Amino acid sequence: MEFKLAMILLLILSCTRLFSATTDCHDPLIFNFGDSNSDTGGYSVANGIFGGNSPVGRKFFHRYSDRFCDGRLVIDFLCANVKAELLSSYLESLTPNFNSGVNFAVGGATVLPVKSNSFHLKVEVAEFHRFHARSVIFHTEGIKGMFDEDDFQNALYMIDIGQNDLTGAFLNSSSSKLEILQQIPDLITGIKEAVETLYKIGGRKFWVHNTGPAGCLPNMLARTKVGDPRGERDGVGCLKSLNEISQEFNTQLYHLCEELRTELKNTVVVYVDIYTIKYDLISNSALYGFENPLMACVGCGGPPYNAVMCEQTTVCGEDTNYISWDGVHYTDRANGVFAARIATTNYSTPPIKFESFWC
Template identity: 40%
Template structure:
């Protein structure tokens, strides 16, 4: 019965994201992003001095760039498609960063629910919102003092005309599975989680935001870390080798998240909402990895332990330490372009490029805004 419900949820999601026929351009003067490590471009490294070490960044930036990846993230490719610079993190002031075309408030480990004593990141969604409102107020005040600062700061009308992006909630689900005694408790927590997001989006709308871009959460149960932790019993795995309960919870979360776009924002007369089905894109990639040129669907590229997951909870990407009397290093794989997963928790640049290309195709979105957007893959 559970598997049938799981299949039904997937079917509903697929039917919800049929491509539209209305052409439009992906053209915004600025982007303001809220999220977790899936779109963090350096926030947690700056805010908590998180030790993100090589080989992170090796593929594109040639050094750690504040991203949990060997290269670029989905948001980087989307910024390229909009012909805008990569977003600088709000928390990083070193090097006189420009915020003329937006700001990134996302930080690794962040949740929608307020952070607590065991949270990885203190910068939960409500705090990211507070940072945004301080940023906006300071920008407006500074521009009144000196118009020359427009070289570094967004003009005031960008706050209304800009795009507000959200990719957050995965860590809330993840934490719920560790703190709950049953899957039912996890599912019961989802409305409370999403109420925080809905409240925050309404605050932004009341402050003048009009263009909202929401990513749903990916297949949490297909991350090597989750499989290594919860997959010791084969009955917990689906036909792909992913954790059934985690993916089922992600689907329920996504259906309720879609309601925010479909029903809640529809009640706001000037709101424009683009809802992107990240879950289906990533599950399609994992399910059909060989068709897209990948060789490893579930193994971490940068990790330790060898097949099938190359992941060990005791050692993270790039770290060298003593395990069971031996000095070992969690090294990068030989060809990152053949792996979907980077470090057990995040995706490689190659996978992020694939996902971004399908986002820009418009086929996984309920909004017409992507119809004329340029593709990335060649």
Template identity: 40%
Template sequence: MESLGYTMSRISFSRRVLLLCLATTLLNPAFGTPACEFPAIFNFGDSNSDTGGIAAAFLAPPKPYGQTYFERPSGRVSDGRLIIDFVAQNFGLPHLSAYLNSLGVNFTHGANFATAGSSIKPPPCGDQFSPFFLDLQFNQFTEFKNKTQFIRRQGGIFGSLIPKEKHFVKALYTFDIGQNDLGAAIHGNKTLQEIKASIPDTVNSFSANVKNIYNLGARYFWIHNTGPIGCLPYTLVRISGQRDESGCVKPYNELAQYFNYKLKEAVVQLRKDLPHAVITYVDIYSAKYSLISNAKKYGFEEPIVACCGYGGEYNYGIVQCGRTKMVNGTEIYAGSCEKPSVRVNWDGIHYTEAANKFIFDQISTGAFSDPPVPLNMACHRH
């Protein structure tokens, strides 16, 4: 049987441990910080985050787009969900409705202004690029913010399908754009020097739009840099030589890295210029390149070969995904590969749902962010 003195000594020791733990918790701001609860998300970008904008404006991607999750074409240029879908799900929000979609939409928890082919600067003429560049997406957001509050005040069914006014301040504002500015320049036969020289002006335009959105009340920003464009089949089929150890076009990946360097500089300046903003810079380039260069380690195969398409070494270029074409007298349908779940690239430009989910899992931890905070803490200053 324990003595009373020994028992009291143990209680005293336990109290000291408890007090030490409480003191540590109070002194360490990482403990006890509540997770962020964003009531809405407003997204700006290109095909990497387009949930149906370009499909509503022009033409929806055909089958087998959407086959993995939606079991039908959903307006996304993937076999399933995109990173932005997983971001929304992370906060218990529904998938974002595209601003341009007029059928069956619900904007209660935000809206998506991204469209496939969009760029930061006005696009060149041609069917590869969207007319909805970032300035126009900002204008659409401005109209959306103003008109929705008028509709909400009127009440009724339509008033119930739009965000509350307070949600615009509390929302998360996400960006994934810039890839098409580089792509348009690359495929417009500009030299690497010419493209590099244009990047500061492009990034300045991006910053101007962030400031404009901030001036409308936005406070929480989650900004992706641009991915390794030199690893995409649509680049690989046009460029010979100058490959890195992963088979990607090294000069174009270096171009993307320079864009990202200037973008990160701009984010640092935005933090100074926008005193009430909380801005997280997400290194999507490193997350994507890590997957491509270590595909086998993570259970993926043929990371720089398109799953859906037809033609040559990269299964891209002769017949586009979901299309049918006569090739040497034979009708060829470019369908999906057998197992998209183990493939990285979907159609030569975009990623599979499996790759998007893997990348989301990496970036949501904060491991690829500056500051290195998880997505659930993106409303707190660090």
């Protein structure tokens, strides 16, 4: 009898929690930090680029979209999945839309500072710190569209960065594989410090993408010189050593996320295995209806990579099914596949649905 009563009470408690979870929902609010894989305008604004006749954005937007893609990025698909408005760059001055959050990502950004780029993770977090402080003040003054402390605490903080650190080091011909591997702990420390700073400001929900198979990027394949000891290909045709470097970065990032879940109280830290998702599409491209998996849609040189540097680039037709857009970034269709795989939670640790952060 006591056992049955306990089970009934447990069932009632579970139903109460479920009801609360499904009714006490918040409008999606996302703050994103990263590089060109999730940049929705930062690079274009910072460098005064406005497109002209560029094929960028020809799908979905049907105009220059300030993205490194012919259409949508993974973050655009994820926002659409939770009915959030597409994120504007923090740097955008012309009709920015911050209703569903802010995008601090900038193309070319790295985890650690480099001479060739003013934007790195610490700068992006500093920009957020300013946005947070000013928004809270303006909210108390009654200015519409600003967020309060509760909003920031209920928001999701997305991080997708590290690719440029790894590829930049790899393109330095004097860097051996071992030397690049030895730099990874510093990158992980940089990401850890960023999350800890965001936590101190109020962040409690984190969504962290690992880095993709950089050795499969047509740009990296085309730029690896003949005779380079790091140029060995795997069975798919990707650079074996660079992918191994990416995998080591991901292993250490995975352990960091485990560590953060323990160290930071009342937090959720989701690690998303983007590497496996992307490598699966590239290695099984025909099954997904794609062609030329290691060849860029936009570029020069023709097969096998169409990714050498030149002034007059060629562009594949809109009806073609390429995975790589420009040798470094992915096409709208490929990004749609990636987002759909993310939505399954099969590649997330813990397996939490993206939309569950607001309900």
